[in-house]
Structures are given as structure tokens and as C-alpha cells.
Amino acid sequence: MNIFNECEDSLLATPLIFDLAILAELLTRITYREVETETEFKPLYSVLSLLSYMLKAPLVKPGTDVVNSLSRQRNGLEMFLKACLGLENSNDLLLDTRTW
Numbered sequence: 001m002n003i004f005n006e007c008e009d010s011l012l013a014t015p016l017i018f019d020l021a022i023l024a025e026l027l028t029r030i031t032y033r034e035v036e037t038e039t040e041f042k043p044l045y046s047v048l049s050l051l052s053y054m055l056k057a058p059l060v061k062p063g064t065d066v067v068n069s070l071s072r073q074r075n076g077l078e079m080f081l082k083a084c085l086g087l088e089n090s091n092d093l094l095l096d097t098r099t100w
Contacts, residue, residue, distance in 0.1 A: 020051060049061070050077050
């Protein structure tokens with residue numbers, strides 16, 4: 001990935017752009033399924049609301065609440081990644097906004 005910065009203020013955004021691209025790519029690899037129904041694996045909802053931590057205006061699945069709190073967005077991202085690793089459980093995952 002090549003980034004050409006015209007101004008010094010855009011230079012400050014370069015690490016965020018890299019993190020955003022890496023996180024978006026990682027989230028496209030995650031699939032899930034319901035344990036009870038044993039159906040096939042499905043991808044996450046196409047609007048990745050977990051990326052809202054790094055963006056100004058968060059997008060969410062239609063019919064769900066928008067979370068504008070930076071700390072709740074960070075906590076949701078952190079807890080989601082921990083759940084993917086099988087670490088501690090938390091009720092702040094907001095899984096209904098991330099799945100089909």
C-alpha cells in the first residue's frame with residue numbers, strides 16, 4: 001500500500017488509514033454460525049459497524065441503534081476481537097448489529 005501525503009495534517013492520518021484497511025480486511029475473513037441450528041457459516045453484516053471507531057459517522061444495519069460514544073465503540077471492537085479469540089465474555093458486544 002502506497003500513501004502519498006500532500007500536507008502534514010494528512011500525514012497524521014496515515015496510521016489510521018493502515019489500521020482501518022487491516023481491520024476491514026480482518027473482519028471480511030470472520031464467519032459465524034448458530035450453534036443450535038448447525039447451519040452453514042455466514043459472513044458478518046456487510047456494513048462493518050466495528051469500523052465506526054475510526055470513522056466520523058458510523059453506519060449500522062437498518063433498524064439498529066447508532067452508537068456514537070467513542071468509548072462504547074472502542075469497547076465493542078475490543079470485546080468482539082476478544083470473543084473471536086475465545087477470551088472473556090461481555091454483554092457489550094452488540095452482536096445483533098454485526099450479524100445478518
